[in-house]
Amino acid sequence: MWVIDEGSRMKVKExxxxxxxxxxxxxxxxPIVALGASAGGLExxxxxxxxxxxxSGMAFVVIQHLNPTGKSMLGAILQKHTQMEVVNAExxxxxxxxxxxxxxxxKDVGIFNGVFQMTDPVKIRGITLPIDHFLRSLAQDxxxxxxxxxxxxxxxxxTLGLKAIKESGGMTIVxxxxxAKYDGMPRSAILAGLADHILPVEKIPRELxxxxxxxxxxxxxxxxxxxxxxxxxxxxxxxxxxxxTGRDFSGYKQSTIxxxxxxxxxxxxxxxxxxxxxxxxxxxxxxxxxxxxxxILVTSFFRDQSAFEVLAAKVIPQILANxxxxxxxxxxxxxxxxxxxxxSISMLFMEAMDKLDRHxxxxxxxxxxxxxxxxxxxxxxxxxxxxxxxxPERLERFFTRKxxxxxxxKVIRDSIVFAVQDLVADxxxxxxxxxxxxxxxxxxxTPLQEKIMELFHFSLSDNGxxxxxxxxxxxxxxxxFSTVDAKAKIFRSKRLHTRQAxxxxxxGKYIGTGRATRERREIEVASVREFVEKIVQxxxxxxxxxxxxxxxxxxxxxxxxxxxxxxxxxxxxNILRIVPDPFRLRLPTAILKAIRDGAPSVLxxxxxxxxxxxxxxxxxxxxxxxxxxxxxxxLLVFIDRPYSDKRRTKKSGExxxxxxxxxxxxxxxxxxxxxxxxxxxxAANEELKSTNEELQSTNEELVxxxxxxxxxxxxxxxxxxxxxxxxxSTEIGTIFLNARLGIKRFTPSMTKLFSLIPADVGRPIxxxxxxxxxxxxxxxxxxxxxxxxxxxxxxxxxxxxxxLMRILPYRTKENVIDGVVITFTDITDRKRTLDEMRxxxxxxxxxxxxxxxxxxxxxxNLYVISANAQFCRKFGTTRGETENKRIYDLGNGxxxxxxxxxxxxxxxANTGSVEDxxxxxxxxxxxxxxxxxxxxxxxxxxxxxxxxxxxxEDVTV
Numbered sequence: 040m041w042v043i044d045e046g047s048r049m050k051v052k053e054x055x056x057x058x059x060x061x062x063x064x065x066x067x068x069x070p071i072v073a074l075g076a077s078a079g080g081l082e083x084x085x086x087x088x089x090x091x092x093x094x095s096g097m098a099f100v101v102i103q104h105l106n107p108t109g110k111s112m113l114g115a116i117l118q119k120h121t122q123m124e125v126v127n128a129e130x131x132x133x134x135x136x137x138x139x140x141x142x143x144x145x146k147d148v149g150i151f152n153g154v155f156q157m158t159d160p161v162k163i164r165g166i167t168l169p170i171d172h173f174l175r176s177l178a179q180d181x182x183x184x185x186x187x188x189x190x191x192x193x194x195x196x197x198t199l200g201l202k203a204i205k206e207s208g209g210m211t212i213v214x215x216x217x218x219a220k221y222d223g224m225p226r227s228a229i230l231a232g233l234a235d236h237i238l239p240v241e242k243i244p245r246e247l248x249x250x251x252x253x254x255x256x257x258x259x260x261x262x263x264x265x266x267x268x269x270x271x272x273x274x275x276x277x278x279x280x281x282x283x284t285g286r287d288f289s290g291y292k293q294s295t296i297x298x299x300x301x302x303x304x305x306x307x308x309x310x311x312x313x314x315x316x317x318x319x320x321x322x323x324x325x326x327x328x329x330x331x332x333x334x335i336l337v338t339s340f341f342r343d344q345s346a347f348e349v350l351a352a353k354v355i356p357q358i359l360a361n362x363x364x365x366x367x368x369x370x371x372x373x374x375x376x377x378x379x380x381x382x383s384i385s386m387l388f389m390e391a392m393d394k395l396d397r398h399x400x401x402x403x404x405x406x407x408x409x410x411x412x413x414x415x416x417x418x419x420x421x422x423x424x425x426x427x428x429x430x431p432e433r434l435e436r437f438f439t440r441k442x443x444x445x446x447x448x449k450v451i452r453d454s455i456v457f458a459v460q461d462l463v464a465d466x467x468x469x470x471x472x473x474x475x476x477x478x479x480x481x482x483x484x485t486p487l488q489e490k491i492m493e494l495f496h497f498s499l500s501d502n503g504x505x506x507x508x509x510x511x512x513x514x515x516x517x518x519x520f521s522t523v524d525a526k527a528k529i530f531r532s533k534r535l536h537t538r539q540a541x542x543x544x545x546x547g548k549y550i551g552t553g554r555a556t557r558e559r560r561e562i563e564v565a566s567v568r569e570f571v572e573k574i575v576q577x578x579x580x581x582x583x584x585x586x587x588x589x590x591x592x593x594x595x596x597x598x599x600x601x602x603x604x605x606x607x608x609x610x611x612x613n614i615l616r617i618v619p620d621p622f623r624l625r626l627p628t629a630i631l632k633a634i635r636d637g638a639p640s641v642l643x644x645x646x647x648x649x650x651x652x653x654x655x656x657x658x659x660x661x662x663x664x665x666x667x668x669x670x671x672x673x674l675l676v677f678i679d680r681p682y683s684d685k686r687r688t689k690k691s692g693e694x695x696x697x698x699x700x701x702x703x704x705x706x707x708x709x710x711x712x713x714x715x716x717x718x719x720x721x722a723a724n725e726e727l728k729s730t731n732e733e734l735q736s737t738n739e740e741l742v743x744x745x746x747x748x749x750x751x752x753x754x755x756x757x758x759x760x761x762x763x764x765x766x767x768s769t770e771i772g773t774i775f776l777n778a779r780l781g782i783k784r785f786t787p788s789m790t791k792l793f794s795l796i797p798a799d800v801g802r803p804i805x806x807x808x809x810x811x812x813x814x815x816x817x818x819x820x821x822x823x824x825x826x827x828x829x830x831x832x833x834x835x836x837x838x839x840x841x842x843l844m845r846i847l848p849y850r851t852k853e854n855v856i857d858g859v860v861i862t863f864t865d866i867t868d869r870k871r872t873l874d875e876m877r878x879x880x881x882x883x884x885x886x887x888x889x890x891x892x893x894x895x896x897x898x899x900n901l902y903v904i905s906a907n908a909q910f911c912r913k914f915g916t917t918r919g920e921t922e923n924k925r926i927y928d929l930g931n932g933x934x935x936x937x938x939x940x941x942x943x944x945x946x947x948a949n950t951g952s953v954e955d956x957x958x959x960x961x962x963x964x965x966x967x968x969x970x971x972x973x974x975x976x977x978x979x980x981x982x983x984x985x986x987x988x989x990x991x992e993d994v995t996v
Contacts, residue, residue: 075170077192079220107145174200185209192224255305290487368401378416381405406460
């Protein structure tokens with residue numbers, strides 16, 4: 040297939056649609072440079088190709104915003120600035136090096152296996168994003184050989200595409216905004232943190248040529264010894280990163296780390312890893328850049344649309360059904376980058392609750408290790424290009440237009456908490472209904488992936504859901520998760536017989552696969568053993584309870600109901616409240632002695648009743664110390680003994696009763712004292728227990744919420760300072776009223792007009808005394824609040840001052856009317872000047888009227904501004920027939936006199952005056968006239984136009 044390109048030097052090109060052979064592929068592994076430009080891009084492209092040699096070995100694809108119905112002459116223009124062939128890109132045309140390709144109008148350009156693919160553009164809200172479209176395609180097709188240059192242009196097209204280029208390992212250059220004719224596109228890319236270099240156009244070609252020569256872009260031919268040396272220095276680099284940033288990447292895939300380090304070396308034109316290691320030690324800023332490079336912060340809204348559709352259809356409705364008690368739904372999105380994934384999930388939950396017509400509280404915890412990414416997520420501002428990812432309905436509901444892009448509405452922003460967290464090192468969240476960790480595990484090695492999977496299982500509630508990326512899976516953890524949808528990578532947590540502990544994730548230390556497998560087998564054997572032991576202990580072992588130092592029961596085993604009595608009313612776990620009286624007298628001393636001495640003891644022959652039968656019980660008291668706990672515990676074991684019911688003699692009985700009475704009296708006093716102490720202790724314990732429960736429920740989120748609140752506080756503090764300084768510096772009196780027309784805020788200038796003090800905030804405006812002579816202020820403010828129509832009027836203040844009063848509706852960020860704003864601008868000087876001007880004008884008009892000769896005042900275009908009465912009488916006309924008409928058109932053209940034209944043209948040309956200029960003319964209606972004209976140009980002040988004063992003296996004999 041042949042295509043003839045336009046332009047004087049554009050060549051005839053053959054479309055090669057056949058896939059290349061393996062040898063051709065090796066030879067044609069050349070970089071492709073995408074040049075994105077829009078408004079002002081022509082000058083930038085000309086400057087670029089003026090400095091790019093024709094034999095660079097790279098291909099260049101220019102993507103511009105073009106009129107789909109227009110004809111572009113860009114090819115012919117650029118051909119004059121380069122010796123390379125400039126061709127129009129065609130469908131299924133193979134890309135060749137040392138050529139320049141131009142995107143066609145009305146088509147989106149993609150690339151697949153080095154061949155152009157043309158598609159019809161998709162308009163989002165009336166705009167197309169051809170640069171983003173091509174850059175994403177280029178990143179997927181070429182990987183690290185994808186190079187991108189963003190040149191002059193408005194808007195933000197290209198920024199999202201740069202993210203894809205960075206993710207694939209390519210290189211990005213942005214034109215210096217100071218040299219760009221329109222800096223919208225360059226600044227958008229720079230603010231997104233996606234530029235490897237920011238350069239003037241003339242320096243960009245040299246940087247590309249240098250980058251293309253780096254080993255990073257050439258097939259690897261390193262010897263094993265060189266690879267071993269490189270790997271050794273990589274560990275030194277990772278140690279540097281850990282020492283500076285505190286983050287450990289030793290558990291990440293080495294191939295990814297190597298590739299990212301080689302890319303940074305290529306950016307800085309460093310060939311040897313030892314030199315790069317030295318460069319890092321001398322430049323800590325580069326350590327942070329490499330740190331961000333290793334994080335691969337790439338995300339988008341509803342990435343992998345079909346998977347999110349499955350999540351919305353199968354998972355979210357089930358989670359909401361599990362919370363019929365209105366308890367909070369908890370979602371964790373680790374590795375959230377700039378927050379798009381977390382927001383996507385939040386939108387789905389809100390939409391699902393709308394369908395159910397129920398509001399269930401839910402919280403999304405979005406975390407990432409990169410503080411800068413979290414800060415951008417908190418700012419909740421997104422580019423206009425997200426319209427290609429988010430439906431118009433969702434844009435309308437969840438976003439507002441802001442700064443040429445989109446901002447989040449408060450209703451969805453408040454559902455998400457963004458925080459800095461290291462998934463590998465920091466404690467996880469718990470009791471979660473859903474974890475969405477997509478495209479994070481693929482960058483970790485197998486041991487770390489396994490520990491993360493165990494951590495996720497620990498964090499999820501029973502039957503909680505796990506949402507992974509398209510290239511991720513649960514691997515060998517089918518014992519922890521079941522598959523909900525294999526294609527969408529959605530899994531459900533399985534409930535285990537025993538609650539697992541949170542997996543430890545110390546930086547750089549991970550248990551290998553063999554050990555993990557061995558542990559799982561041991562757990563299976565242990566489960567059978569525990570099952571048998573449980574039956575034996577429940578049916579044959581003596582009753583026992585475990586108490587802490589506060590005498591609270593924390594664990595029980597066996598038939599404890601034979602020995603413990605649970606009182607009516609408020610439940611209690613204190614052992615002294617639930618044992619029978621005979622036990623209560625002797626247990627406290629024995630327990631304290633066991634804790635103090637660390638030795639077991641036995642209380643023998645304690646008498647009690649169970650189901651109406653008396654029995655004797657021995658209580659063994661054994662202190663315990665757990666290896667991992669500093670708390671002292673005590674185990675109480677209850678053992679039944681034979682009970683003797685023989686009758687006693689009367690005498691022995693009387694002696695025993697007397698002894699018992701003495702003991703009971705003595706104990707009664709002790710009991711009363713002890714009871715008072717116990718009750719006080721119990722009250723304190725209950726208060727501490729309540730406080731402890733509250734702390735436990737909030738502790739896991741405290742650091743997360745605190746970091747976001749601190750950021751908000753700092754932002755609000757700066758904003759408050761700015762507002763206070765602005766209000767204090769302005770001379771315009773301003774007062775803010777709420778919806779009830781109560782005072783919210785006022786500037787210092789308002790105190791000159793109203794009797795205002797800070798304590799007046801909240802008072803109705805009509806309660807204040809004022810120096811303004813305007814009784815309808817409250818009425819007008821109410822009218823503006825009701826009609827939303829602004830009002831403006833002049834009012835008089837004391838001492839003869841005049842003010843311009845404006846009343847406007849007060850609109851919040853969400854476009855809600857929440858009161859009015861009233862401003863007072865001092866216009867005394869302006870009003871005085873206007874009055875003086877009116878008086879001067881009136882004075883001048885009176886003078887003109889009293890002059891005995893005909894007089895005209897003309898503007899510079901010779902239109903009559905005014906004519907005096909003498910002119911009208913002399914020439915038989917009226918002011919209505921004269922004023923606002925060109926002098927030559929007066930009297931049906933009677934004044935179109937050649938000599939008069941000469942006079943007026945002379946006046947306009949010289950901007951001076953002419954005296955005694957004689958004109959003779961025979962008027963059709965009033966006859967022959969001989970006239971003497973005197974004319975003078977009166978210059979206007981400033982930019983005001985001047986006027987021509989023309990007097991006419993009739994000297995006809």
